[in-house]
Ligand SMILES: [Zn+2]
């Protein structure tokens with residue numbers, strides 16, 4: 405399993421980074437990113453901690469854990485700057501908390517994220533426009549199919565826009581607790597529920613994560 409969007413108690417998740425990594429490994433994960441919610445105030449602290457813990461766990465255990473961030477609720481004008489700062493501070497995966505249908509995320513967040521060269525994944529982009537999906541395709545930014553309750557309500561729309569625009573997709577858990585980590589069976593159901601057929605679902609779970617690793621210049625272990 406691959407998963408590029410998870411949370412720990414460094415933001416609003418429940419586990420320590422090392423416990424989340426250990427539990428993910430235990431259920432068959434090979435590669436994961438920890439992407440806690442960041443704003444300018446906690447960016448440095450979160451990354452410093454995740455870089456240390458991910459490095460230690462990846463060195464000792466049979467899993468590759470990548471330090472990342474989920475840029476969450478900044479004013480849209482500051483998204484590009486925050487993504488650049490996150491990258492400079494060592495984030496391997498830079499996610500932006502997109503315009504989920506569940507929350508009052510500032511309109512324009514999707515647009516700013518897909519226009520930033522420092523963003524890797526636009527998480528749960530909700531009712532993303534075709535134009536923004538096209539920009540994501542041009543800039544190699546992956547659109548997320550979310551296994552998270554609520555955020556996943558727009559998965560069908562996200563898949564439709566991504567296909568029409570030729571944008572790449574990745575499926576993530578957005579887990580905040582260990583029971584929300586992905587299993588192959590559940591991830592497959594989410595992919596099929598988003599309107600993909602069997603082949604497309606398998607590609608989303610097998611090939612897309614490898615393409616994503618290539619994009620972020622990380623070798624598959
Ligand atoms: Zn989010």
Ligand SMILES: [Zn+2]
Nearest residue numbers: 409411474578
């Ligand atoms: Zn999240």
